[in-house]
Amino acid sequence: MAIKTLTIDGDQYSAQEGETILTVMRxxxxxxxxxxxxxxxxxxxxxxxxxxxxxxxxxLLPACTxxxxxxxxxxxxxxxxxxxxxxxxxxxxxxxxxxxxxxVANNHCELQELAYQVGLVRxxxxxxxxxxxxxxxxxxxxxxxxxxxxxxxxxxVCDEVEGAHVWDVAGRGxxxxxxxxxxxxxxxxxxxxxxxxxxxxxxxxxLFEKGVxxxxxxxxxxxxxxxxxxxxxxxxxxxxxxx
Amino acid sequence: xxxxxxxAPVTRIEGHAKITIHLNAKGEVEDARFHVNEFRGFEKFCExxxxxxxxxxxxxxxxxxxxxxxxxxxxxxxxxxxIGIPETAEKLRRMLTLAQWIQSHALSFFHLSSPDFLLGxxxxxxxxxxxxxxxxxxxxxxxxxxxxxxxxxxxxFLGGRRIHTPWAVAGGVREPFTKEERDKxxxxxxxxxxxxxxxxxxxxxxxxxxxxEIPAFGNFHSLFVGLVxxxxxxxxxxxxxxxMDSTGNIIxxxxxxxxxYEHFGEASESWSYLKFPYYKPLGYPKGIYRVGPLARLNIxxxxxxxxxxxxxxxxxxxAPTTESVNNSFxxxxxRLIELLFAVExxxxxxxxxxxxxxxxxxxxxINRLEGVxxxxxxxxxxxxxxxxxxxxxxxxxxxxxATAQNNMAMNRTVRQIATHFLDGRKITEPMxxxxxxxxxxxxxxxxxxxxxxxxxxxxxxxxxxxxxILDEVRR
Ligand code: SF4
Ligand code: SF4
Ligand code: FES
Numbered sequence: 095m096a097i098k099t100l101t102i103d104g105d106q107y108s109a110q111e112g113e114t115i116l117t118v119m120r121x122x123x124x125x126x127x128x129x130x131x132x133x134x135x136x137x138x139x140x141x142x143x144x145x146x147x148x149x150x151x152x153x154l155l156p157a158c159t160x161x162x163x164x165x166x167x168x169x170x171x172x173x174x175x176x177x178x179x180x181x182x183x184x185x186x187x188x189x190x191x192x193x194x195x196x197x198v199a200n201n202h203c204e205l206q207e208l209a210y211q212v213g214l215v216r217x218x219x220x221x222x223x224x225x226x227x228x229x230x231x232x233x234x235x236x237x238x239x240x241x242x243x244x245x246x247x248x249x250x251v252c253d254e255v256e257g258a259h260v261w262d263v264a265g266r267g268x269x270x271x272x273x274x275x276x277x278x279x280x281x282x283x284x285x286x287x288x289x290x291x292x293x294x295x296x297x298x299x300x301l302f303e304k305g306v307x308x309x310x311x312x313x314x315x316x317x318x319x320x321x322x323x324x325x326x327x328x329x330x331x332x333x334x335x336x337x
Numbered sequence: 338x339x340x341x342x343x344x345a346p347v348t349r350i351e352g353h354a355k356i357t358i359h360l361n362a363k364g365e366v367e368d369a370r371f372h373v374n375e376f377r378g379f380e381k382f383c384e385x386x387x388x389x390x391x392x393x394x395x396x397x398x399x400x401x402x403x404x405x406x407x408x409x410x411x412x413x414x415x416x417x418x419x420i421g422i423p424e425t426a427e428k429l430r431r432m433l434t435l436a437q438w439i440q441s442h443a444l445s446f447f448h449l450s451s452p453d454f455l456l457g458x459x460x461x462x463x464x465x466x467x468x469x470x471x472x473x474x475x476x477x478x479x480x481x482x483x484x485x486x487x488x489x490x491x492x493x494f495l496g497g498r499r500i501h502t503p504w505a506v507a508g509g510v511r512e513p514f515t516k517e518e519r520d521k522x523x524x525x526x527x528x529x530x531x532x533x534x535x536x537x538x539x540x541x542x543x544x545x546x547x548x549x550e551i552p553a554f555g556n557f558h559s560l561f562v563g564l565v566x567x568x569x570x571x572x573x574x575x576x577x578x579x580x581m582d583s584t585g586n587i588i589x590x591x592x593x594x595x596x597x598y599e600h601f602g603e604a605s606e607s608w609s610y611l612k613f614p615y616y617k618p619l620g621y622p623k624g625i626y627r628v629g630p631l632a633r634l635n636i637x638x639x640x641x642x643x644x645x646x647x648x649x650x651x652x653x654x655x656a657p658t659t660e661s662v663n664n665s666f667x668x669x670x671x672r673l674i675e676l677l678f679a680v681e682x683x684x685x686x687x688x689x690x691x692x693x694x695x696x697x698x699x700x701x702x703i704n705r706l707e708g709v710x711x712x713x714x715x716x717x718x719x720x721x722x723x724x725x726x727x728x729x730x731x732x733x734x735x736x737x738x739a740t741a742q743n744n745m746a747m748n749r750t751v752r753q754i755a756t757h758f759l760d761g762r763k764i765t766e767p768m769x770x771x772x773x774x775x776x777x778x779x780x781x782x783x784x785x786x787x788x789x790x791x792x793x794x795x796x797x798x799x800x801x802x803x804x805x806i807l808d809e810v811r812r
Contacts, residue, residue: 230728308393308503
């Protein structure tokens with residue numbers, strides 16, 4: 095496989111052909127926020143948090159979906175990019191109903207974590223306070239669409255890893271929502287195996303275990319790496335931390 | 338045509354108290370209204386949420402007695418899950434409830450009411466606050482602050498945070514209590530007990546100083562409502578409802594608090610956001626009742642702890658045997674007796690090895706579609722009533738809070754004080770001060786009345802029979 099050389103934030107790196115910019119950055123511990131991307135799932139480039147600037151290309155490109163090219167000169171942390179990332183998080187926050195203080199995911203939430211990371215201190219956009227539904231019909235889990243950021247991790251893990259394909263994206267624009275089955279109640283779907291994978295990969299308090307209260311929902315994401323490495327390499331890594 | 342005197346809010350956010358005093362054509366006080374402009378829309382806001390979230394939500398919304406809301410909400414949750422909670426969890430929840438009493442009662446007396454009592458109603462308003470008191474009697478004030486801290490410390494140990502702690506949950510509590518924390522509190526105890534006794538002694542001296550004023554401080558007949566324990570003892574967490582009339586007769590007893598709505602109705606008035614609960618058999622407004630310390634001390638047969646029981650006997654002597662203690666001024670005394678009880682009872686709980694148990698939470702699914710939780714908050718009986726679907730999603734929420742239950746009584750008190758201190762067609766400073774102190778008897782949980790640093794923000798208007806404003810005071 096061909097080796098490509100590229101420049102990231104002034105330093106030279108080499109990468110395998112076909113690798114994404116994000117892969118290279120992660121290999122070399124170059125920090126960049128991501129939300130929809132999750133190692134082990136397919137890549138969709140939905141959240142746009144990982145956007146980078148590539149010299150010679152007028153638009154911003156998501157690092158998670160863009161493949162490396164020979165001679166690419168990439169900037170990952172310019173003021174403009176930082177500003178856009180803050181805007182993205184602010185838009186996500188104002189589009190749903192995020193009241194962290196009473197949320198099951200408080201202190202264990204990726205959205206919250208990202209807000210700190212990008213230095214979001216104030217949301218300047220008007221909050222939309224949409225009326226979203228909460229589905230508690232499943233015996234073990236709850237879906238609160240008020241906190242969903244539409245990253246589609248649940249959709250992908252359920253389809254790609256569990257093979258059940260319970261989740262889908264319905265509607266457009268502001269009405270876009272994650273639904274179960276053909277927009278049935280979760281508890282009514284016959285395909286759900288109650289494996290809990292969607293709950294664990296969900297970055298926010300949108301999916302959680304029934305009965306948990308404020309700040310009690312900690313997600314164990316190690317399982318994904320465990321399953322993937324077991325399947326692909328026939329190796330068994332630790333379930334809890336993926337080591 | 339009646340005339341009107343109004344005490345109104347400058348801003349709602351700051352929670353100013355608005356009071357209107359209606360004069361009749363002869364210039365006498367005909368009515369007084371304590372307007373509440375705070376509206377939290379809280380019950381609607383909770384609909385569609387999960388029952389498990391409610392303790393966290395309710396304790397967040399009300400910052401004045403969060404621990405009481407937390408416990409009451411968790412109890413309503415227990416009812417919906419239809420489970421008994423572990424013994425350790427119940428004792429810890431009891432301790433939390435008492436901690437809220439200590440914190441709140443100490444605040445009411447030392448921070449909010451003492452300045453009036455110890456510096457006098459006629460003292461310079463700029464100094465008639467906790468800071469003025471600090472100059473006047475440093476040691477006394479400092480002790481009061483420490484006592485309040487003791488309550489806060491328990492809440493912090495149990496909940497991990499001082500206020501808004503989501504520690505109690507349906508089925509029990511989240512974290513057990515530790516030996517280190519217990520030992521720290523026991524070490525602190527002697528000082529706390531001494532301060533509670535000091536507070537009780539102080540209020541008794543105040544009774545002598547204000548002998549002339551007390552009879553006009555909300556002295557009227559009403560029912561008294563609260564929870565009592567299985568033997569009729571002073572209760573704060575469990576027990577059943579007892580209703581007593583102004584002559585000391587128990588008119589209803591052993592009422593399951595889960596059936597509160599069969600006995601109490603809620604009336605509304607266009608001029609206040611706060612509802613007017615009343616005792617159904619007597620109707621509105623005849624079914625006026627009072628809750629909180631004065632009610633609890635009236636209705637109970639005894640108090641379990643020795644020092645507080647001794648005081649209860651003295652309290653009973655404030656009224657002839659054919660009457661309940663009907664004077665609202667004695668809310669203060671009753672509150673401090675409860676403070677003493679809470680402190681003694683906490684010590685008793687701290688010595689109970691069960692509180693160090695580690696099994697603190699039972700789990701269950703939704704087993705009932707309706708649940709009620711009731712407990713005695715510092716200001717009176719608090720009810721949370723939830724209706725859920727089979728998945729635990731709230732369909733309807735009703736909360737009956739103590740301050741609302743005292744609403745009619747507060748109006749009655751203001752009217753009595755206004756009548757007594759009315760001086761022509763002007764709003765006088767003595768009248769204003771007494772009205773403020775009258776409201777304070779009830780220690781209402783409205784932001785206007787809990788400004789620790791200074792006076793209650795008031796706006797008074799005096800309006801004549803044709804609606805013409807005669808006088809207006811804001812402060
Ligand atoms: S999901 Fe995350 S950001 Fe949203 S309310 Fe919960 S903790 Fe806050
Ligand atoms: S439910 Fe969670 S995982 Fe699924 S799209 Fe929404 S935020 Fe992402
Ligand atoms: S992480 Fe790249 S677009 Fe979401």
